[in-house]
Amino acid sequence: MSTFNPSDIGVNNGNIFGFPYNKDAAQIHILPIAWEATASFGRGCAQSYEAIRQASLQLDFYDDKGAFWKTPVYIHEALGEMLNNQAAQKAANLINHLENGGQILDRKEEFDEINALSKALNALVEEHCGKLIKQEKKIIILxxxxxxxxxxxxxxxxDQSFGILHFDAHADLRPGYEGFTYSHASIxxxxxxxxNVESxxxxxxxxxxxxxxKIIRNDTHINVYSDKYLANQxxxxxxxxxxxxxxxxNLPKK
Structure with a gap:
């Protein structure tokens, strides 16, 4: 860290912001997830982490709240790329099938395959996060x-109870969407x-x-501040x- 100059050019060393920290020293761990199989409209988010990492090299580091660049941050290699390679194009074809009037039952085995790959992706992310949680690290999914x-x-x-603060244009409360159990619209x-999710x-x-x-109105553990409500305020x-x-x-302590 003694050689890092926050006023100098960002070095493309593979880490976010060009920071000099390694995995062992980092307090904050960024886990990129290269998965976009259930995306409904447009593609590219599977590689967005790399675009963000590249852009981060252009940032300056002054902040009136303090020298945040002294906080050890490390970005891992992306998870899920192999699973995404198996799933993304097939899933896009299945979405197109439904949008053109097809039925899930017409291609049930293919939908089942995507759902199995989604389940494997969830397990992979959970496994890696579990290890970092045991080390008392903070985690960012990117x-x-x-x-x-x-x-x-x-x-x-x-092993803990907590609430979720969810910033989104969509509620993501569908039990499933477009034939995908673990859709982006279902998280x-x-x-x-x-x-242990309190709210x-x-x-x-x-x-x-x-x-x-209907789900929101019948669940006292869901609180919504809509875009319309915020605009009216x-x-x-x-x-x-x-x-x-x-x-x-409305948030719990954690």
Whole structure:
């Protein structure tokens, strides 16, 4: 660390921000997940972690809250790439099949294959996160479609209770979507099934299905601050700090 100059050019050494920390020294571990099989529209998020890593080399490090660059951060090699290579194109073809009027039962074996690969991805992420949790490391999941943090959520839920603060345009509360059990549109559905997940607080929702609205209205452990609600607070000239305090009041201690 003595050779790192935060005012100098970012060095492309494989780590985020060009930081000089290795895996053993790091307090914060970034796990990139190269998975986009259940993405409904557009492709590319499986490789987004690398675009972020490359862009991070262009950042400057001054912050009035302190020298955050002194915090040891390390980005791992991506997980799930082999699974994604098996699943992504097949899943895209299956989504196209449904969008053109096909039925899940027409190609049930193929849907089952994608669901099995999704399950394997969740287990892989859970395994890696579990090891880091035992070492008392902080974990950031980066990249991939919205289904990928479920392995981390499940790993955390094994020995602690907590709430989830969820920033998203969508509720992700569907039991399944487009034939995929572990869809990007289903992660909060699966999270709410875990005993140690005390609550889900979703902020910014603006695109939501009638079925998800019914779930929200019937589950006292789900709190929603929609995009419309936040916009109305601004129109009413309510300080944003007051809105934040309202949201935080619904969160458990952890």
């Amino acid at each position: 990249g991939g479609d919205h289904s990928v943090p479920f392995g981390l959520i499940r790993a955390l839920s094994k 909060m559905h699966h999270a709410r099934q875990l005993t 889900i607080t979703s902020v910014g929702l603006r695109d939501i299905s009638p079925g998800e609205v 601004r129109l009413d000239l309510r300080p944003f700090s007051a809105v934040i305090e309202e949201i935080l009041a």
